Amino acid sequence: MRGRGILGGGGLVNQFLQLLLAGVAQGCVYALVALGFVLIYKATETVNFAQGDLMMLGAFFALTGSTTLGLPYWLTIVFALAVMAVFGMLAERLVLRPVLGYPAFTVVMVTIGMGYILRGVVTMIPGWGTDTYTFATPFADAVIRLGAVVLAVQQLAVIGMTAALCLALYLFFRYAKLGVAMQATSQNQLAAYYMGIPVRRVNMLIWGLSAAVATFAGILLAPVTFVHSNMGFIGLKAFPAAVVGGFGSVPGSIVGGLIIGVVESLAGYYLPEGFKDVAAYVVVLIVLMVRPSGIFGETARKKV
Amino acid sequence: MSFFRVEDLGISFGGVRAVDAVSFEVNQGEVYTIIGPNGAGKTTIFNLIGLLYPASSGTICFEGRTLNGLAPHRVAQLGIARTFQNIELFEHATVLQNLLIGRHRHRSTSLWQEMAFLPAVRRAELAQREAVEKVIDFLELAHYRDGLVAGLPYGVRKVIELGRALATEPRLLLLDEPSSGLNPEETNEMAFWIEDIQKELGITVLMVEHDMNLVSRVSDRVLALNEGRSIAQGTPAEVQSHPAVIEAYLGGSD
Amino acid sequence: MRFIFKTDYRQDIRLFRHAGYVFWYGLLGVVLVAAPFVLSEYVISQLHFVCIYSIVGFGLMLLVGFTGQISLGHAAFLAVGAYTEALLQGAGMPLWVSLPSAALLSAAAGIIIGIPALRLKGIYLAIATLAFNVIVEEIITRWEGLTGGNGGKHVKPAELFGFTFDSDVSFYFLCLSLTVLSCLMLINLLRSPTGRAFVAIRDSEISASCMGVNLAKYKTMSFALSAALTGVGGALYAHKITFISPEQFTLLASIELVTIVIIGGIGSLHGAVFGAAFIIVLPQVISVAKDYLPSGAAGISGLQAIVFGVLLVAFIIFEPMGIYGRWLKVRTWFELFPFYRQGMFRRQKSYMKSERLR
Structure with a gap:
C-alpha cells in the first residue's frame, strides 16, 4: 500500500481511488454514528456523548451473537439491532428522562457518565473484558479487480449496507406513521404533544432507533478495527462529522461523515504522520470558522 | 439636528419585506408610540434600532450620530436602553444584581483594579449602588431587592426590566410592549410609570404597544404600521380615526 | 437562619x-x-492535588459556571501551562518568571480558542474546544524537539529567589497560597462589574448586549482568564508530577476537569474546591473498597470507570447543584431545625426552553 515511489502515473490515480474508497467506507461508519447523534439531537436537543459507546456495546452483542450463539451474519445483525434498540429505550427511560429539561450541558455530562459506565461494565463482563476480538464476516478479504483498480469487497459492502440503511430510514421517516410522528416531535415538541403524539414514548423510540443505528455502525466497523471496549472512542470522530454537516441535519450527518472519512484517508497518505489523527478536527474547525452552524445547519436566531 | 431619526429603514426575511421604508422622527422629551396589528414589524424596528439585525436599507440617527454598522453594545453605551416583549432578565441573579448590570456602561474601573478590589473599585461600586437604589425607590422595588428574579411574578419582572433599563440612565428608552402580559391594574401602574419617566426623569420614550388605552393616555405622537409600512402618523386621536388604520385593524384586506 | x-x-x-x-x-x-x-506525607501529597485541581476548577468554573460557555478542551490549557513551566524551568528561569509566563501563554491559547467562541454556541462550541484539545495534544506529541514527544519530559522542583520547593511542606504552601490568591481574585471579580458582565452573558446574551456589555470582549476575557488559571494549575501540576507526557492531557482529562465543576456544584467557587477534593478522594475510596469486594470484580480500571460514571449520573439526577448544593441543604437543615421542609430548594425545570427557530 505504501509503495509511493514505485508506482507510475497510472498507479497514482489507482492509489487515489483506493484511498478514496477506503475513506468513503470509513466515512460511512462516521456517518452512521453521526446520524445517531443527529437523530437524538433533533428529537430531544440532547447531544449524546455515549453514542460511540452504544456502538461499542452493539458490536459486542453482535460478537456474542456470532460466536457464542453461532448465528449467521445476517441474523447476528438482526439480533444485535434488536437487543440494542431495547437497550437504547431503557437508557432513555432510566437515565435521560429524569434530566429532561435540564440545561443542555448538564445533560451532556449525563451522557458522558453513561459512556463511562458502559465502558466499565463491558470490561467486567465475562467473555468480553478488555480483550480484542476479531469479527467474522462473509466478505473476508475478497477483492474485485476493475482493470488496475483493486477494490476490497469489505469496503464495498460497508458502503452498500450504509446506503441500504439510509434508504430504509428515508422511507421510514417519509411514509411510516411512527417516522412522521418522530419528525413532528423533532420539529416542535409542544405542538406535537398537542396533536396527540405521545412525545415521551416517541423520544424513547428515537433512542432505541439511534442505538440500533449505532449498532449497525459498530457491526460495519468491527471487521476493520476489531471489537474491544475502547472502540467507542471513534464516536469522537463522528462528532466533527455531525458538526461539519450541521448538527440537526440528517443528510448533513451523512455528508459530514463522508467528508471526514475521505479527508482522513487522504491526509493519512499524502500528509506527514500525525495529520491523519487530527484531520477530522482541523476540518471541523475550518468549517466552523466559515459557517458557524455547519454546512446544512440553519442559523437559528433567538426571537425577542 | 433631530434627537432621534429613522429614515427609509427596511429589512427582508426570506423575501418578505418585514419592514419597508419606514421613516419617523422622535423629538426630545416626548413619548412616541408605534402601533399596528400583529406581524406589522414593530418589534423588528426595535431590533433594527438595537442593531440586533443589520438593516438592509436606511439610516438610524441618534443625537446626530449614525448608528448603522456599530456593534450592538455601542447602542447602549450611547444612551439607548430597551426592554423586551417577553422579558429577558438575568434569571439566576438577584434583582439588585440585574439592576447593577444596567450600570455596566458607567463602569470606570479596569480588570486589574477589580481583581484586587482596590479602593477605587469600592468607591465605584458604592456609587453604582446609590444610583441603582434611586431606581429601586423610583419603581418601588425595595421589597424585592435581594430576591432571585426566577421566582418573581410576571408583573414584577416586567417592572424590574424597566428598572434595569432606567439604571443605564438612558436618554432614549425603547419599551417593547410594556403592557403585554399585565392585568388592567398593572397596566394602569405601568402607564403612571411611563408618565413619570417622561415628566420626572425627562427621558424620551419610544414605545411599541397594543393596548390603545395606554397608548392614548401616555403618547404624544403615534405611528401606525401595517405589513411593514407606515400608514399614518399624528396624535393618538388622529391616528385612531385614520381610515387606513381602522382598515388595517378590522382586517379589511385589499 | x-x-x-x-x-x-x-x-x-x-x-x-x-x-x-x-x-x-x-x-x-x-x-x-x-x-x-x-498530617502524614501521603495526605499532604494528596492535598497538593486538591489545591492544583481547585485552581483549575476555579478557572473552569469562571468559564462554565459564571460565563455559561462550554469547554471540553481545558486539558489543552493545562498542557500549555505545564510545558511552558517545564521548559522555562529547564532553561533555568525562576518561578516568578516561569509561572506568569505559563499563565500568559495559556491565556493566549485561551484567546485563540475564544475567538471562534464568539460565533459559536452550545454544542458547536463544545466541539470546537474538543477539536482544539486534540490538536494541541497532537502538536505536543509531534514537536519532539521541544516537548520530548511521547517520551515525556522531566520537571525539576520550582525555585523562587534561591529557595527550592522540593519538600512536601514547602510545595504545599506554594500550592495553597496560589489557590487562595486565585480564589480571592475571582471573588473580587465576581463582586465587580466584570463578574456581573460574565453572569449577564450566561443568563441572556441578547440582553447583556443591550445593556452595553461587549460580548466579544467579555467572552474572550473569560476564556483568557479561565485558561490562565488552568495554566497556573498546569504549571503546578508539572512540578507535582515531575514528569509530563502528552497522554496526561487528552480529551478524557478535559472531561475529568469538567466533572470537577459539575459534581462540585456549578456556579459557585465552593463547588470548584469540593469537586477537586472529590475527584482526588474518589480513586482512593475505590481502591480501599476494592479490598472488600469479591475477587471476581478484579478489573480495577473498569470498576473505577463505572463508579465514576454512576456518580456523575447520580449527582446530576439527584443533586443537580452538586456537592455544594447538598452542603447548603444540610446547613439550612441545621439552621432551621426543626422547620426544614422538603422542596425548599426545589427548582423549576424549564421544559424545552428551546432557542431553535422553526
Missing part, C-alpha cells in the same frame, strides 16, 4: 458577610496552615 439588618451599602460588597464568616474562614485558614505539620 441568621437575619442581617443592613444599614450600609458597604455590607453587600464585603468579603465576609458577617462575623460568622470571619470566624469559620479564619478557622479554616488555621487548619490549612497547621495541616502539613500534623
Whole structure:
C-alpha cells in the first residue's frame, strides 16, 4: 500500500481511488454514528456523548451473537439491532428522562457518565473484558479487480449496507406513521404533544432507533478495527462529522461523515504522520470558522 | 439636528419585506408610540434600532450620530436602553444584581483594579449602588431587592426590566410592549410609570404597544404600521380615526 | 437562619458577610496552615492535588459556571501551562518568571480558542474546544524537539529567589497560597462589574448586549482568564508530577476537569474546591473498597470507570447543584431545625426552553 515511489502515473490515480474508497467506507461508519447523534439531537436537543459507546456495546452483542450463539451474519445483525434498540429505550427511560429539561450541558455530562459506565461494565463482563476480538464476516478479504483498480469487497459492502440503511430510514421517516410522528416531535415538541403524539414514548423510540443505528455502525466497523471496549472512542470522530454537516441535519450527518472519512484517508497518505489523527478536527474547525452552524445547519436566531 | 431619526429603514426575511421604508422622527422629551396589528414589524424596528439585525436599507440617527454598522453594545453605551416583549432578565441573579448590570456602561474601573478590589473599585461600586437604589425607590422595588428574579411574578419582572433599563440612565428608552402580559391594574401602574419617566426623569420614550388605552393616555405622537409600512402618523386621536388604520385593524384586506 | 439588618451599602460588597464568616474562614485558614505539620506525607501529597485541581476548577468554573460557555478542551490549557513551566524551568528561569509566563501563554491559547467562541454556541462550541484539545495534544506529541514527544519530559522542583520547593511542606504552601490568591481574585471579580458582565452573558446574551456589555470582549476575557488559571494549575501540576507526557492531557482529562465543576456544584467557587477534593478522594475510596469486594470484580480500571460514571449520573439526577448544593441543604437543615421542609430548594425545570427557530 505504501509503495509511493514505485508506482507510475497510472498507479497514482489507482492509489487515489483506493484511498478514496477506503475513506468513503470509513466515512460511512462516521456517518452512521453521526446520524445517531443527529437523530437524538433533533428529537430531544440532547447531544449524546455515549453514542460511540452504544456502538461499542452493539458490536459486542453482535460478537456474542456470532460466536457464542453461532448465528449467521445476517441474523447476528438482526439480533444485535434488536437487543440494542431495547437497550437504547431503557437508557432513555432510566437515565435521560429524569434530566429532561435540564440545561443542555448538564445533560451532556449525563451522557458522558453513561459512556463511562458502559465502558466499565463491558470490561467486567465475562467473555468480553478488555480483550480484542476479531469479527467474522462473509466478505473476508475478497477483492474485485476493475482493470488496475483493486477494490476490497469489505469496503464495498460497508458502503452498500450504509446506503441500504439510509434508504430504509428515508422511507421510514417519509411514509411510516411512527417516522412522521418522530419528525413532528423533532420539529416542535409542544405542538406535537398537542396533536396527540405521545412525545415521551416517541423520544424513547428515537433512542432505541439511534442505538440500533449505532449498532449497525459498530457491526460495519468491527471487521476493520476489531471489537474491544475502547472502540467507542471513534464516536469522537463522528462528532466533527455531525458538526461539519450541521448538527440537526440528517443528510448533513451523512455528508459530514463522508467528508471526514475521505479527508482522513487522504491526509493519512499524502500528509506527514500525525495529520491523519487530527484531520477530522482541523476540518471541523475550518468549517466552523466559515459557517458557524455547519454546512446544512440553519442559523437559528433567538426571537425577542 | 433631530434627537432621534429613522429614515427609509427596511429589512427582508426570506423575501418578505418585514419592514419597508419606514421613516419617523422622535423629538426630545416626548413619548412616541408605534402601533399596528400583529406581524406589522414593530418589534423588528426595535431590533433594527438595537442593531440586533443589520438593516438592509436606511439610516438610524441618534443625537446626530449614525448608528448603522456599530456593534450592538455601542447602542447602549450611547444612551439607548430597551426592554423586551417577553422579558429577558438575568434569571439566576438577584434583582439588585440585574439592576447593577444596567450600570455596566458607567463602569470606570479596569480588570486589574477589580481583581484586587482596590479602593477605587469600592468607591465605584458604592456609587453604582446609590444610583441603582434611586431606581429601586423610583419603581418601588425595595421589597424585592435581594430576591432571585426566577421566582418573581410576571408583573414584577416586567417592572424590574424597566428598572434595569432606567439604571443605564438612558436618554432614549425603547419599551417593547410594556403592557403585554399585565392585568388592567398593572397596566394602569405601568402607564403612571411611563408618565413619570417622561415628566420626572425627562427621558424620551419610544414605545411599541397594543393596548390603545395606554397608548392614548401616555403618547404624544403615534405611528401606525401595517405589513411593514407606515400608514399614518399624528396624535393618538388622529391616528385612531385614520381610515387606513381602522382598515388595517378590522382586517379589511385589499 | 441568621437575619442581617443592613444599614450600609458597604455590607453587600464585603468579603465576609458577617462575623460568622470571619470566624469559620479564619478557622479554616488555621487548619490549612497547621495541616502539613500534623498530617502524614501521603495526605499532604494528596492535598497538593486538591489545591492544583481547585485552581483549575476555579478557572473552569469562571468559564462554565459564571460565563455559561462550554469547554471540553481545558486539558489543552493545562498542557500549555505545564510545558511552558517545564521548559522555562529547564532553561533555568525562576518561578516568578516561569509561572506568569505559563499563565500568559495559556491565556493566549485561551484567546485563540475564544475567538471562534464568539460565533459559536452550545454544542458547536463544545466541539470546537474538543477539536482544539486534540490538536494541541497532537502538536505536543509531534514537536519532539521541544516537548520530548511521547517520551515525556522531566520537571525539576520550582525555585523562587534561591529557595527550592522540593519538600512536601514547602510545595504545599506554594500550592495553597496560589489557590487562595486565585480564589480571592475571582471573588473580587465576581463582586465587580466584570463578574456581573460574565453572569449577564450566561443568563441572556441578547440582553447583556443591550445593556452595553461587549460580548466579544467579555467572552474572550473569560476564556483568557479561565485558561490562565488552568495554566497556573498546569504549571503546578508539572512540578507535582515531575514528569509530563502528552497522554496526561487528552480529551478524557478535559472531561475529568469538567466533572470537577459539575459534581462540585456549578456556579459557585465552593463547588470548584469540593469537586477537586472529590475527584482526588474518589480513586482512593475505590481502591480501599476494592479490598472488600469479591475477587471476581478484579478489573480495577473498569470498576473505577463505572463508579465514576454512576456518580456523575447520580449527582446530576439527584443533586443537580452538586456537592455544594447538598452542603447548603444540610446547613439550612441545621439552621432551621426543626422547620426544614422538603422542596425548599426545589427548582423549576424549564421544559424545552428551546432557542431553535422553526
